[in-house]
Amino acid sequence: MPAGPLIPGLREYDAPRRRRGGALPWILLALGLVAALTLLAGVIGGVGPLRALGAAESPMEPVAWRPTSSELVIQVAVAVPPSGLCAGDEVKAIAVERGPRIEVSASRTQPRNTDVCSGVGIAGDRVWVDVAVDVPVAGRPVIRTTDRQPLPQEAAAAEEPVSEPASPAA
Numbered sequence: 826m827p828a829g830p831l832i833p834g835l836r837e838y839d840a841p842r843r844r845r846g847g848a849l850p851w852i853l854l855a856l857g858l859v860a861a862l863t864l865l866a867g868v869i870g871g872v873g874p875l876r877a878l879g880a881a882e883s884p885m886e887p888v889a890w891r892p893t894s895s896e897l898v899i900q901v902a903v904a905v906p907p908s909g910l911c912a913g914d915e916v917k918a919i920a921v922e923r924g925p926r927i928e929v930s931a932s933r934t935q936p937r938n939t940d941v942c943s944g945v946g947i948a949g950d951r952v953w954v955d956v957a958v959d960v961p962v963a964g965r966p967v968i969r970t971t972d973r974q975p976l977p978q979e980a981a982a983a984e985e986p987v988s989e990p991a992s993p994a995a
Contacts (some may be wrong), residue, residue, distance in 0.1 A: 832980055834961075836844060840896045845897060850868060853869070855880040860878065860896070880934050880936055881934070881935055881936075882932050882933070882934050883932065883933050884930070884932050884936075885887070885895045885904065885906065885916065885929070885930045885931040885932055885933050886903065886904045886931065886969070887901045887902065887903055887904075887918060887931045887969050887976060888902050888903070888904050888928070888951055888976065889897070889901075889902040889976050889977050889978070890902065890929065890967045890976045890977075890978060890979070891953075891978060891979040891980060891981055892962065892978075892981045893955070894981075894983065895959075896961035896962075897957060897961065898955055898956065898957055899920070899927075899933075899955075899956050899958060899962060899968075900953045900954065900955055900956070900965070901920075901929050901953070901954050901956050901976075902951040902952070902953055902979070903916055903919040903929065903931040903952050903953075903954055904950065904951050905950055905951055905952060907934075910933070911935055912936070913935060913936055914933050915933070915934045915935070916931065916932075916933050916952050916954055917930075917931065917932060917934070917954060918954040918956045919932075919956070920956045920957070920958050920967075920974065922959055922960065925960060925965055925966075926965055926966050926967075926968055927962065927965055927966070927967045927968070928968055928969075928970045929956065929967055929969060929970060929976065930969070930970040930971065930991070931954065934985075952966075960978050962969070979994070
């Protein structure tokens with residue numbers, strides 16, 4: 826029995842077979858799995874670089890403001906909703922400076938998969954949020970963006986004393 830090609834003159838069996846890389850399909854599969862898990866974690870779990878896809882944002886109402894030790898930072902009091910805030914909620918306030926006034930709006934960002942939760946770690950009916958401004962307030966009114974009502978100014982936040990580290994006894 827001949828060991829050569831079936832058709833004389835064709836050398837299809839003369840060269841050794843080329844092996845395709847066995848690692849390439851595994852690398853592509855691993856990359857696809859990582860991409861799918863990242864997308865899934867962002868949408869369902871509300872974590873990672875795609876957290877915004879799995880988060881719901883709802884407006885909140887600023888109720889007051891107060892100056893801080895820095896002239897370029899004010900604190901805005903935001904009313905806590907009746908349902909309370911969950912542990913994973915993020916409250917943020919934004920200031921827009923328009924000429925002689927500062928307009929403030931606030932919002933809450935929470936994961937979409939959050940069921941009803943009780944307010945945790947909330948003392949009182951409002952939360953204070955730091956807001957950066959470009960120019961010191963200097964008597965300009967701070968108003969709520971939603972209804973253009975001026976916010977009342979409260980006393981400056983009490984500065985907590987910074988304790989000096991104890992020196993080691995020699």
